[in-house]
Amino acid sequence: MTKSDTITWIRLSAVRLPLPVPVSDAKVLTGRQRPMTEVALLFADIATAEGHRGIGLTYSKRAGGPGQFAHARELAPALLGEDPSDIGRIWTKLVWAGASVGRSGLATQAVAAYDIALWDLKARRAGLPLAKLLGAHRDSVRCYNTSGGFLHAPVGELVENASAAVARGIGGVKIKVGHPDPREDLRRLTAVRERLGDGVPLMVDANQQWDRPTARRMGRALEEFGLVWIEEPLDAYDAAGHAELAAAxxxxxxxxxxxxxxxxxxxxxxxxxxxxxxxxxxxxxxITPFLQLAALADLDHLQLAPHFAMEIHLHLAAAYPAEPWVEHFDWLEPLFEERLSIEDGRMLVPGRPGLGITLSEQAHAWTTEVFEAGVAP
Known part of the structure; x- marks a missing residue:
């Protein structure tokens, strides 16, 4: 029997990424949340006795970053000595280690950094991009831009941002809606559609702003724009309301x-x-639970459009059977030495092993806390 490799070292890094300008969506305009000024990230770097490495990340917006770091730090000793190939078993072990605070939310989001690092390690060890390790259906994925479409941007800036995204080769544009005055939503969307023309895929995102009657009225008003989708028209947990709206x-x-x-x-x-x-x-x-979910979604013949973190989701979308979308956000780009390539409306899966990312010097400069366990390589 071949001796298994083992995890011998873990480093956790808490990183605070400042945004160039405060960002507002519908929840800010109605007082539910404050403008977003930064993204808190948790990076997990894992090394093994045989010299293999992997890096993973998780994140939070507005609050929760210190909690994720604390929970991951508490779980770190449970990884030492484990075979890094046993990703599913390790995920279950870590989730149940913190099960008293739940098997979702902050607890499992902390586990995500480890899980993603182990998948990165496995793909790097195989010399394959993660998408290829998972079984890619394509080498590029349709992409759309979100970071230029927030409600804090005046309509002129909104239109210019949309035009710039298309000029860069991005395939579609998503615009935030849910303004307290619905006429303003229609005015902004009309301006973007007139600038881009009918041929550019356009999406809107209400960020859970509407109640059911408002969502029905706005949904009917938006039909004329030929949207690819209406995103989060209702509270995220109103599954019945979303079902009624989808049918209508x-x-x-x-x-x-x-x-x-x-x-x-x-x-x-x-x-x-x-x-x-x-x-x-x-x-x-x-990634471990994402793959479970993707299998269920494929059985239901659903479209897939993973949220945020394109550096991870590009690989996962490339491995989904039906043609998906991936969300282009340029916010995280300063954290990495590499850049993802975009051509003809599609984001290209990088040929580098694993996720294909390396932390930049800027990421190290934005690091606020570090924890290590085990013996450094």
Whole structure:
């Protein structure tokens, strides 16, 4: 019997990434949240006795970063001595180690950094991009931009951002809606559509802003724009409301990014509440649960459009059987030495092993806390 490799060292890094300008969506304009000024990231770097390395990440917005770091730090000793190939078993071990605080939310989001690092390590060891290790269906994925479409941007800036995204080769544009005055939503969307023309795929995102009657009225008003989807028109946990809306509208309904477990997404699927499912691997606990969810979504013939973290989700989307979308956010780019390539509306899967990312000097400069366990390589 061949001796197994073992995990001998772990380093956790808490990173605070400042945003160039405060960002506002519908939840800010109605007082539910404050503008977003930074993203808190947790990186996990794992090394083995045979010299293999992998890096993973999870994140939080507005609050939760210190909690994720603390939980991951508490779990770190449980990884030492484990075979890094046993990813599913390790995921279960870590989740149950913290099960008293839940098997979703912050607890499993901390586990996600480890899980993603182990998948990165496995693909690097195989000399393959993660998408190829998982079994890619394509070498590029349709992409759309979100970071230029927030509600804090005046309509002129919104239009210029949309034009710049298309000029860069990005395939579609998503615009935030949910303004307290719905006429303003229609004005902004009309301006973007007139600038881009009918041929550019256009999506909108209400960020859970509307109640059911408002969502129905706005959904009907938006039909004329030929949208790819209407995202999060209702509270993320109103699966029944999303199902009713999806049945009533011709425009597809997309949701799922705020959910924190496979079980929560499964309820969406059970009720037919989403035409487009938008899971977020760091939020649901990593790549291991994402693959479970993707298999269920494929069985239900759902479209897939993973939320945020394109550096991870590009690989996962490339391995989904039906043609997916991946979300282009340039926010995390300063953290990495590499850049993802975009051509003809599609994001290209990099040929580098694993996720294909290396932390930049800027990432190290933004690091606020570090924890190490085991023997450094």
């Amino acid at each position: 509208l011709d425009t597809p309904v997309a949701t799922g990014e705020m959910l924190a477990s496979v079980a929560e997404h499964r309820e969406l699927m059970r009720l037919g509440a989403a035409d487009v499912l938008q899971p977020d691997a760091p939020r649901i606990g990593g």
